[in-house]
Amino acid sequence: MDVPALDIAFSEQERRIIMERIDDCLSRGALSQGRYVQELEERFARYVGVTHAIAVNSGTSAIEAVMRVLEVKGQEVLVPANTFIATASSVLFAGGHVRLVDIDPRTFSVSLAEIKKQATSRTRGVIIVHIGGIVTPEIEEIRQWCDEQGLWLFEDAAHAHGSRMAGKGAGAFGIAGSYSFFATKIITSGEGGIIVTNDHSMAEKLRMFRNHGKPQPWETYHTSLGNNYRMSDITATIALTQFERLDAIIEQREAIANRYTSFFTKNLPDFEIVMPQDRCSWYKYIVIVPLDVDSSDLKDRLKEKGVSLQGEVYATPLHRQPIAASLQFSGEYPLADDYCRRHICLPIYPNLTDQQIDYVLAVFLSVVAELRGQQ
Numbered sequence: 001m002d003v004p005a006l007d008i009a010f011s012e013q014e015r016r017i018i019m020e021r022i023d024d025c026l027s028r029g030a031l032s033q034g035r036y037v038q039e040l041e042e043r044f045a046r047y048v049g050v051t052h053a054i055a056v057n058s059g060t061s062a063i064e065a066v067m068r069v070l071e072v073k074g075q076e077v078l079v080p081a082n083t084f085i086a087t088a089s090s091v092l093f094a095g096g097h098v099r100l101v102d103i104d105p106r107t108f109s110v111s112l113a114e115i116k117k118q119a120t121s122r123t124r125g126v127i128i129v130h131i132g133g134i135v136t137p138e139i140e141e142i143r144q145w146c147d148e149q150g151l152w153l154f155e156d157a158a159h160a161h162g163s164r165m166a167g168k169g170a171g172a173f174g175i176a177g178s179y180s181f182f183a184t185k186i187i188t189s190g191e192g193g194i195i196v197t198n199d200h201s202m203a204e205k206l207r208m209f210r211n212h213g214k215p216q217p218w219e220t221y222h223t224s225l226g227n228n229y230r231m232s233d234i235t236a237t238i239a240l241t242q243f244e245r246l247d248a249i250i251e252q253r254e255a256i257a258n259r260y261t262s263f264f265t266k267n268l269p270d271f272e273i274v275m276p277q278d279r280c281s282w283y284k285y286i287v288i289v290p291l292d293v294d295s296s297d298l299k300d301r302l303k304e305k306g307v308s309l310q311g312e313v314y315a316t317p318l319h320r321q322p323i324a325a326s327l328q329f330s331g332e333y334p335l336a337d338d339y340c341r342r343h344i345c346l347p348i349y350p351n352l353t354d355q356q357i358d359y360v361l362a363v364f365l366s367v368v369a370e371l372r373g374q375q
Contacts, residue, residue: 001355002306003306003308003347005308005309005347006184006347007349007352009350014242014245021240021241025237031232032233033217033230034236036240037236039236040240041194043243044194045196049169050171050196052196053194054194054207057235058193058229059182059192060193062194064094066195067091072096072124072125074095077096077126078118078119078127079098079100079127079318080127080128080318081101081102081333082336083131083156083318098327100331101114101117101118104138105339108343109130110129110136115142123151124151124152125154126151126152126153129159130156130163132280133280133283133284134275135160135164135165135276137278139173140166140173142173143173152174153174154175154176155174157196159185159186160179160281161187162186163278169196172196175199176195176196176197177196179194179195185283186246186281187239187249191235194231209226209227210226210227211228212228213225250279252350253282253283254280256282260346261273261275264287268365271290272288273286273287273288274287284345287343287344288339288343295341297371298367301367301371309345310346312340315341317337320340
């Protein structure tokens with residue numbers, strides 16, 4: 001049996017709704033920003049629990065747009081050592097300076113203690129990333145500390161559609177948050193992203209920035225510098241249709257996660273699971289491999305038996321990337337080094353069948369036994 005790392009699938013009903021909505025766009029000649037973008041923004045904002053949502057053409061564009069509106073040029077921004085490079089590159093493209101923060105192994109994000117350790121007199125803001133869809137239980141404490149220090153807090157919620165902490169949606173704690181609709185994400189439109197915020201002034205600036213600095217979308221009147229970060233209505237039809245199934249998708253992923261957790265608790269309790277403390281999107285099911293098992297060997301053996309693991313979050317932290325030296329990502333981040341190297345992510349997606357899950361777990365147990373038997 002083959003179990004792929006990822007299976008991106010749209011149901012027959014979803015495809016029908018998407019095609020009907022695309023046909024509506026084509027019949028009206030409405031291809032750029034339009035009614036479906038607006039509907040997506042309004043419904044997504046209500047779902048997260050914020051007053052504004054601004055759709056853009058990618059999750060990366062979402063972060064960079066916020067960094068430019070926050071005017072980070074020349075300023076120091078704290079960024080997790082463990083994140084996708086877009087989190088940091090968006091700061092750099094906006095002219096800011098990145099200072100890395102080591103991770104919290106309980107969440108693979110950052111802790112307040114590590115943030116305090118890295119903050120300097122030059123720090124102007126903090127970016128927190130909800131790795132795997134897990135919102136750190138310290139998020140409110142981090143926000144309060146940032147407020148006390150006069151720092152802004154931004155949430156990269158690319159993994160965290162539908163995730164919550166204490167009744168509050170991911171992205172609603174800081175000055176703004178961003179989501180990605182890339183092909184691998186919880187819900188997708190192929191490409192695309194969305195920014196959420198309760199700050200009216202920021203929302204207005206973001207709407208102008210995504211459309212070449214124009215206060216009114218269809219007027220050639222520019223009051224600030226901007227760019228073309230718009231989401232098309234065609235893209236929005238897909239994102240909106242996926243969004244309408246978000247809760248159902250999370251329920252399916254959670255059911256798979258529960259099966260995995262029961263398995264590890266019973267059979268391999270020394271394999272540590274990175275567990276959320278509240279509602280989670282389960283974008284990834286993160287397992288920390290004990291020291292007596294080589295994670296690379298484990299992945300290779302599983303693949304030989306047809307089980308492909310999902311991409312890690314992340315295998316190579318920012319300060320170990322080949323480009324790190326040229327970006328001046330200096331410093332030692334031992335927790336990121338250790339846990340990025342030792343974790344794996346099991347397949348988790350709605351189309352994973354019970355038979356595939358059974359196979360993954362049976363093969364996993366046998367491979368671990370083989371590896372330990374060779375010692």
